Amino acid sequence: MLSPSVLSDARLYELLLKFDGDLAARARRHGCRCGGVLHRADYARKPQGALSPLPAGYESRFSFCCAHDGCRQRTTPASIRYLGRKVYLGVVVVLVTAMRRGGGSVGELCAQLGVSRRTVARWRRWWQTAFATSAFWQAARGLLAGAIAIEALPGSLLARFDAPDERDRLIRLLDFIKPVTTSAWAHWEGISMGR
């Protein structure tokens, strides 16, 4: 049973940050496509929705710029903290939209977080449209046994992950869907997702 209490778990935010740090380190080691060295060029962020103080590092979405003069290409590694340009953390978006629709606790949680019903509706639409029709999902759904109910995303996907607790299940889902957070996807995702 999904519960908002996971958002009060300080360890959750440490794990998400560590995960993103590892993804960024790997991207940096890999370097630019042109062979150039990558320099840090993070995007500033002010993420909302955590019910526990965030560790240092959440003020930025990790990103890099190629140091080679003729290139200067940006490389933004995948993230399990930020879903596109939303102001709320990815884990908040997943949790709120996976909780039973119209249930008492989801209403209370949204009130506590200052998330409007309109925003929740927009997030649900995002799962069912931009996410469900993405090249990522078209490929990824084939890796999962049986059909996943699109109208019940992301709860129907979350239920597929085996994990000792809710925190790990959420992390596994965010890890699975992280290709949708890469720069290749972001250009059109930004249009349909808004914040």
Ligand SMILES: [Zn+2]
């Ligand atoms: Zn380059």
